[in-house]
Amino acid sequence: MAERLSRKKIISPEKIFMGMTAIFSLSVLLISALVVYELFSASEPTFHKFGFKFLITKDWDPVQKVYGALPFIWGTFYTSFIALLIALPVSLGIAIFLSELAPAWLRSSVGFLIELLAAIPSLIFGLWGLFVLSPLLQQYIEPPLSNLSFLPFFTGYPLGLGFLNAGLLLAVMIIPTISSISRDVMYTVPANQREGGLALGMTRWEVVSKVVIPNSRSGILGAVVLGLGRALGETMAVTMVIGNTPQFSLSLLDPGYTISSAIANQFTEAFDKLQISALIELGLILFVISVIINAFAKLLMFRMNRFSGGARI
Amino acid sequence: MKNVLMIAAAAMLIAASVSTASAMTLNAAGATFPYPLYSKWFYSYAKQTGTRINYAAIGSGAGIQQIEARTIDFGCSDAPLPGGVQRKNNLFMFPTVGGAVAMAYNLPGVRTGLKLLPSTIADIYLGKVRKWNDPEITRLNPGVNFPNMPVIVVHRSDGSGTTNIFTWFLSDVSPAWRQRVGSGTSVNWPVGLGGKGNQGVAGTIQKTRGAFGYVELAYVLQSGMTYAALKNKSGNWVYPSLANAREAASHAKIPPDFYIKFTNSPGKNSYPIAGFTFMLVPKNLAPAKAAAVKSYVKWAYTNGDKDALSLDYVPLPARLKTRILNELDRQVK
Numbered sequence: 001m002a003e004r005l006s007r008k009k010i011i012s013p014e015k016i017f018m019g020m021t022a023i024f025s026l027s028v029l030l031i032s033a034l035v036v037y038e039l040f041s042a043s044e045p046t047f048h049k050f051g052f053k054f055l056i057t058k059d060w061d062p063v064q065k066v067y068g069a070l071p072f073i074w075g076t077f078y079t080s081f082i083a084l085l086i087a088l089p090v091s092l093g094i095a096i097f098l099s100e101l102a103p104a105w106l107r108s109s110v111g112f113l114i115e116l117l118a119a120i121p122s123l124i125f126g127l128w129g130l131f132v133l134s135p136l137l138q139q140y141i142e143p144p145l146s147n148l149s150f151l152p153f154f155t156g157y158p159l160g161l162g163f164l165n166a167g168l169l170l171a172v173m174i175i176p177t178i179s180s181i182s183r184d185v186m187y188t189v190p191a192n193q194r195e196g197g198l199a200l201g202m203t204r205w206e207v208v209s210k211v212v213i214p215n216s217r218s219g220i221l222g223a224v225v226l227g228l229g230r231a232l233g234e235t236m237a238v239t240m241v242i243g244n245t246p247q248f249s250l251s252l253l254d255p256g257y258t259i260s261s262a263i264a265n266q267f268t269e270a271f272d273k274l275q276i277s278a279l280i281e282l283g284l285i286l287f288v289i290s291v292i293i294n295a296f297a298k299l300l301m302f303r304m305n306r307f308s309g310g311a312r313i
Numbered sequence: 314m315k316n317v318l319m320i321a322a323a324a325m326l327i328a329a330s331v332s333t334a335s336a337m338t339l340n341a342a343g344a345t346f347p348y349p350l351y352s353k354w355f356y357s358y359a360k361q362t363g364t365r366i367n368y369a370a371i372g373s374g375a376g377i378q379q380i381e382a383r384t385i386d387f388g389c390s391d392a393p394l395p396g397g398v399q400r401k402n403n404l405f406m407f408p409t410v411g412g413a414v415a416m417a418y419n420l421p422g423v424r425t426g427l428k429l430l431p432s433t434i435a436d437i438y439l440g441k442v443r444k445w446n447d448p449e450i451t452r453l454n455p456g457v458n459f460p461n462m463p464v465i466v467v468h469r470s471d472g473s474g475t476t477n478i479f480t481w482f483l484s485d486v487s488p489a490w491r492q493r494v495g496s497g498t499s500v501n502w503p504v505g506l507g508g509k510g511n512q513g514v515a516g517t518i519q520k521t522r523g524a525f526g527y528v529e530l531a532y533v534l535q536s537g538m539t540y541a542a543l544k545n546k547s548g549n550w551v552y553p554s555l556a557n558a559r560e561a562a563s564h565a566k567i568p569p570d571f572y573i574k575f576t577n578s579p580g581k582n583s584y585p586i587a588g589f590t591f592m593l594v595p596k597n598l599a600p601a602k603a604a605a606v607k608s609y610v611k612w613a614y615t616n617g618d619k620d621a622l623s624l625d626y627v628p629l630p631a632r633l634k635t636r637i638l639n640e641l642d643r644q645v646k
Contacts, residue, residue, distance in 0.1 A: 061501035062472075063494065130513070135520045157463050160521055161506055244470030244507025255506050261470075265509055268345075268372025269472025269498050271392070276374075 035287070043281035045274055054281060060246045060262075062270075067278035069285060071246035075163075075256035076286070079238060080231040082167025082252070087175045087227060092220070094175070095182035100208055111183065118176035126240030129169040134160035134241060142253055156253040161243040164252040169237050174227035181226065185219030186212055218301040225297040229290060235260040259286045337605045342369040343376020343389035346474050346529070347410055347590045351389070353620050354613050362612070364605055373474060373498070380404065380593050386602050388593040391474020392498050396570030403596050405644045407571045407637045408589035409613065411627035413530040413558035414479055416541040416586075419518050420445060420460070425539045428453040428550055431577065431585060434543075435487030437464055437525060439494075440504035445523065460523070467517050467526030470507025472498040478588035479527045482576040486585075527586070530558070531625035543586070546579050557584035558627045567633060571640075587627060594645050603645050611638060 046054060046067060057068025094114065098107050138160030145164075148154040156162075189212050197207040213220075243255020244265060259282045270276045348370040355366040371379075373390035380388030381402050389409075399406050416434060418427065433449045436442040442449050446459040469476045480496035494500050506521075508514035511532045518524040519538060530553050533540050542550045551557050561583035565575035577585045594606055614637075618628040629637075 059501065062499045063497045063501065127516075130516050131520055134517075138521060157465075159465060159506060161517065239470070239509050240513060244509070245502070245505065257507075261509075265471040265507070266499055267374075269374045269391075269474075271374050271377065271472075271498060275499075 045277040083170030086171035091178035094179035099186035126237035129241035181223035415553040431486035466505030
């Protein structure tokens with residue numbers, strides 16, 4: 001009798017568990033809301049002074065107290081775009097090889113090495129870009145490219161540092177992310193679908209392109225978004241090799257600047273209150289960019305799943 | 314058992330709160346440039362006196378913010394605060410130690426000792442001189458075989474006291490620079506690549522043919538880079554060295570707010586690109602802490618020169634130290 005009463009008074013463990021997990025997940029929302037609030041309130045001085053012109057102004061002059069975000073936004077997008085352009089085909093190749101073609105013993109060892117690549121600190125990548133990649137680019141790769149200077153992508157003098165170096169470095173950094181997730185997604189394609197394809201007389205290539213890839217499209221897209229997220233926000237490695245010059249240029253050989261490297265470079269020694277505020281507004285812009293890209297990817301995945309009924313992750 | 318623990322904890326609390334100047338802890342934060350020397354000074358000072366100083370090398374800007382908010386006992390900044398800002402925040406500012414900035418380059422076949430006029434350096438950083446075989450450079454260096462190669466200008470991408478000293482120098486020697494760019498811990502560079510930190514600039518110069526940039530003297534000496542001799546205000550060719558920077562510092566004009574700048578200093582062997590790093594103490598610091606700060610500064614001025622020189626920092630002239638100690642006594646009660 002006494003035992004029953006006391007048991008009634010205690011809230012059931014199920015409910016405690018539910019409550020706790022609910023609190024944990026709500027804390028994510030709360031933290032994001034606080035981040036947005038802080039970014040907004042701390043960037044008020046620049047927003048007040050420059051308004052939306054901040055987004056399209058090219059000057060960044062802490063002495064004259066004039067700030068514009070355009071070169072940084074451009075650099076962030078351009079380096080990430082170059083990185084994706086290089087990393088996507090390579091990563092898909094890796095994923096297809098590992099899930100469809102490689103013998104089992106190679107599968108696990110190569111997979112392990114790729115995941116190891118993801119664990120290298122970005123500073124190491126940056127130092128490698130500065131000390132190894134940049135002299136190679138300056139002496140052997142960029143001089144022939146600069147002969148193509150009739151194209152806007154190859155104007156300028158070979159410096160070794162700039163968009164090309166940053167893009168290559170970012171590509172190396174996001175390949176592990178994109179390839180290992182894509183491989184995992186391809187593993188989930190049911191074996192009987194592949195067997196069905198083979199039974200119909202498809203070649204290996206046809207199975208990959210008509211069965212495996214269509215089935216894992218939305219998962220691959222998710223992997224690309226994760227990789228893009230890493231590229232957009234990468235700070236240390238890019239800061240070491242981008243050349244840190246706020247300019248708007250299409251040329252791969254030119255130096256540039258990204259949002260996260262501007263913050264990393266200038267925040268600690270920023271004296272002027274307006275400069276601090278401008279840097280925080282850059283942070284806000286980066287936040288908005290990543291929200292938009294994630295929302296866009298969600299929308300795309302939703303539509304894909306609806307129309308093709310593909311595999312989900 | 315519990316009681317014993319409680320008593321022990323209480324005893325430790327009391328001990329911590331009644332600690333006298335002999336076992337005091339000071340908290341400080343700011344500049345990164347003097348950090349290697351400061352940490353050595355703090356260590357020796359704690360060993361000799363028992364006063365511990367915790368220092369967070371988080372950057373001058375952050376150090377100034379923290380001392381303005383009074384979350385630390387003193388702050389450190391590589392660039393000086395103007396007298397007005399010192400007064401507004403009730404701070405006493407003074408230099409502790411200095412450094413020199415070398416002009417380093419990477420030109421295959423050209424050794425240390427390229428002769429450069431200060432105005433040529435300004436023209437290079439303004440983008441007016443773009444090639445190594447420009448007459449402005451070749452004229453002063455007969456016998457040197459200059460390649461027909463662009464000058465790849467390198468500067469600091471992070472805000473820094475080194476940049477402040479260098480842009481002071483450029484503003485001193487070039488009216489065009491003063492008008493178009495000005496001086497500060499970060500400026501709007503007309504040309505060039507940005508490297509993060511001294512090691513970023515030094516690495517970029519060492520790995521890029523045709524590169525030219527300003528780097529703290531210590532980095533240049535330790536990494537074996539090639540660097541230029543400059544013509545100083547007295548018309549002599551001088552190398553960046555501690556002796557030449559000390560001579561420049563001895564000719565510094567000293568205003569009452571200790572906003573000291575001695576770029577392009579007169580004097581026979583004065584090296585023209587050098588400057589001090591500064592310490593900021595609240596004038597209304599708690600008496601016990603004020604006494605601790607004063608005795609630390611006095612100790613550092615008396616015993617710190619040897620460490621400073623061995624780490625390639627420039628000690629203050631003796632005359633300046635005396636003056637600072639007097640003012641420190643008078644202004645920080």
